[in-house]
Amino acid sequence: MNIALIAHDKKKNDLIQFALAYKGILGKHKLYATGTTGLKVTEATGLEIHRFQSGPLGGDQEIGACIANNAMDMVIFFRDPLTAQPHEPDVSALIRLCDVYAVPLATNMGTAEILIHGLERGDLKWRAIVNDKEIDDDYGKE
Template structure:
């Protein structure tokens, strides 16, 4: 069972939810964690249990980052909107930097999320 973090910028939340519905069976085999708003939307769309953290701008990104540093997260699926400015951009960059630094599987869009989920046991 992998520990999977789910995050999506506002304009990507619908896309992440649709992706989660498509992969509901496989996701049900894993332990899901998510920032508050994203996680609530994924739970509503899929019916899967998701441990909710704070909303991203209120510290949820940092909570996921701490989980990565502590070895408590195996995969990060973070649907990023590269066309919209984010008020908490520093936190976003820190989260992706930590995933890279600690060799956590990282997906930033649907095709990479498909590949990462297929690779997870």
């Protein structure tokens, strides 16, 4: 599965901790991230991550384009709801696209943990079936 990792500045450390805790699961999938977030997660975890532009420079839109083109299966986006973001319209558009294309989206640690455990169990295989992608029979097994 293709998984996007995004975090606002004040939430980057939370995402790093999440990625460290679930490195074994995340490492079985193709990871994508906005620029700075991807760099910091890679440095902390050693996970291979394709990096798009920084969020304010278009990274959110690049991930949105992947969603619209059926190339993203899950988005983990640790948002900072207490700090105004200069690119808030891009953030809103990304969330809207997840809803339009039925892409599972976590915007906080609690939801991200539910999604990651579901991913490990194979609960998200429906993405491959619905979207006519090749299904790995060992998906979610250790």
